[in-house]
Amino acid sequence: MIKRVAVIGGGIAGMEAAGLLASRGYDVLLVEKEQDLGGNVAKWDRLFPSKTPASDIVNKIKLGLSPSIKVLTNRTVTRMIRNNDNFALLLSDETLEKVDAILVTTGFQVFDALRKEEYGYGIYDNVITSVDLERMFASKKVLCKNGKEPKCVAFIHCVGSRDEKVNNHYCSRVCCITAVKQAIEMKELYPTADVYCFYMDLRMFGRYYEDFYHDAQAKYSVSFVRGRLSEAGETHDNKIVLKAEDTLIGKPLKVTVDMLVLMTGMESPDTTENLSACLELEQGNDRFITPADPYIHNNCTHRRGIFVAGACTAPKNIPETLADARSAVVAIEDYLFTYTD
Amino acid sequence: MINFGYNINKSSRIDLDKDLNIAKKIVKIEPSFRTCIGCGCCTSTCSANNFTVFNLRKIQLQINRGELQSIRKEVEKCMLCGKCQMICPRGINTRNIILAIFKVID
Ligand SMILES: Cc1cc2nc3c(=O)[nH]c(=O)nc-3n(C[C@H](O)[C@H](O)[C@H](O)COP(=O)(O)OP(=O)(O)OC[C@H]3O[C@@H](n4cnc5c(N)ncnc54)[C@H](O)[C@@H]3O)c2cc1C
Ligand code: SF4
Ligand code: SF4
Ligand code: SF4
Numbered sequence: 032m033i034k035r036v037a038v039i040g041g042g043i044a045g046m047e048a049a050g051l052l053a054s055r056g057y058d059v060l061l062v063e064k065e066q067d068l069g070g071n072v073a074k075w076d077r078l079f080p081s082k083t084p085a086s087d088i089v090n091k092i093k094l095g096l097s098p099s100i101k102v103l104t105n106r107t108v109t110r111m112i113r114n115n116d117n118f119a120l121l122l123s124d125e126t127l128e129k130v131d132a133i134l135v136t137t138g139f140q141v142f143d144a145l146r147k148e149e150y151g152y153g154i155y156d157n158v159i160t161s162v163d164l165e166r167m168f169a170s171k172k173v174l175c176k177n178g179k180e181p182k183c184v185a186f187i188h189c190v191g192s193r194d195e196k197v198n199n200h201y202c203s204r205v206c207c208i209t210a211v212k213q214a215i216e217m218k219e220l221y222p223t224a225d226v227y228c229f230y231m232d233l234r235m236f237g238r239y240y241e242d243f244y245h246d247a248q249a250k251y252s253v254s255f256v257r258g259r260l261s262e263a264g265e266t267h268d269n270k271i272v273l274k275a276e277d278t279l280i281g282k283p284l285k286v287t288v289d290m291l292v293l294m295t296g297m298e299s300p301d302t303t304e305n306l307s308a309c310l311e312l313e314q315g316n317d318r319f320i321t322p323a324d325p326y327i328h329n330n331c332t333h334r335r336g337i338f339v340a341g342a343c344t345a346p347k348n349i350p351e352t353l354a355d356a357r358s359a360v361v362a363i364e365d366y367l368f369t370y371t372d
Numbered sequence: 373m374i375n376f377g378y379n380i381n382k383s384s385r386i387d388l389d390k391d392l393n394i395a396k397k398i399v400k401i402e403p404s405f406r407t408c409i410g411c412g413c414c415t416s417t418c419s420a421n422n423f424t425v426f427n428l429r430k431i432q433l434q435i436n437r438g439e440l441q442s443i444r445k446e447v448e449k450c451m452l453c454g455k456c457q458m459i460c461p462r463g464i465n466t467r468n469i470i471l472a473i474f475k476v477i478d
Contacts, residue, residue: 194461259412261416261417276415276427277412284416
């Protein structure tokens, strides 16, 4: 009998895995809670480190989805009933699906910048997030609220990451390089603008990331200030005054900018709690899903027949996510090969 | 000995080989003392440093490196208002650190 696999979450990890499973002859069900497939990458304009349009990548991965895959959008899983090695999944539309294995690819949610009130998001006119800026880049309109071009822009690293105050201790990994990318894009758009990055550590871990940082300094004159923003205030003409310490000089610093961009981090989606409860998965103290072990069985969970891939287990960039999705397919294939129903 | 007017300057280097027990004593009283990431939020938000030079980030680092000259005089500038504690991303109990410094430094 043809084995059936449910993939929960239709971002790049879910789509990549679903496509590969289908082409290996499995019957695949892809469940996505939003209206469209694509996940977070569909929200980005151009990608680091190559400035490739994000839509190119999403579309290419979508091409791998064969028509045989049953795509169920606007739905999630609400209950799981296990019968030995078979699962019955109850979906939010009250339908029941029977499967032999489950792959969780529920990714991440972007940190809600309203929670860092001292940075003024949602309060001051010209405070935006990195996600808002991606949208602005995509619409080719990067302007202050009053319609004017920004002459001075600051990027704030680690918003909602590495911060006890919002209960996110971990580093989100991709926001440093995103800040460098966006700072460069800002300078490409407005070469005479002053652009600052306020960072604590610059985590340029990927191939060519350090080159990007070097270019930001050498070609684009982006200024890097080592200090975390403590507070932002608004002037009468809707500019933003920043307070930080320049920790390398050892003096408090202030700067007035036209636009403030908050590099919001990654969080395990709020819905993970319900999903973990229904699939009996474990979450770490960072609320991301915990795989069976972090090295060898990193696509397995503590539950037999349930697998994980992508950013639902930790912040990951696109190549890491896709590699993880493919390795999950291998793990699932191995598992389904060895068990008989 | 003839005095030529020269003398050997004391090294201005940080010396991690010397005994750093003041830092150890502070950690005993307040374990979060070791967890500073040097972000500078405390200094930037500090009520005391608006007009005088006062840098809590640097004070902590200096103690951790055994650079104790003028620390006592420095920490006296703190008003224990607690703003730094409210903002610290590592959740460090900064006020208790100040109090611990007073306790162990003399
Ligand atoms: C601002 C920003 C910019 C970035 N730019 C880049 C870049 O330029 N280059 C790069 O390599 N990486 C970039 N990344 C990282 C990239 O976005 C991630 O690697 C990628 O999104 C991870 O894919 P995923 O499929 O694991 O998760 P996601 O993209 O989060 O997709 C998860 C999917 O699962 C769905 N889902 C969630 N919960 C449920 C549920 N309970 N039931 C059903 N469906 C559910 C979601 O709706 C979503 O569609 C960026 C990240 C950020 C924050
Ligand atoms: S990647 Fe950079 S900006 Fe993002 S959390 Fe880590 S250190 Fe902060
Ligand atoms: S408690 Fe002391 S160091 Fe902290 S903000 Fe107040 S005056 Fe500054
Ligand atoms: S705010 Fe906290 S982590 Fe940052 S420099 Fe001050 S004590 Fe260290």
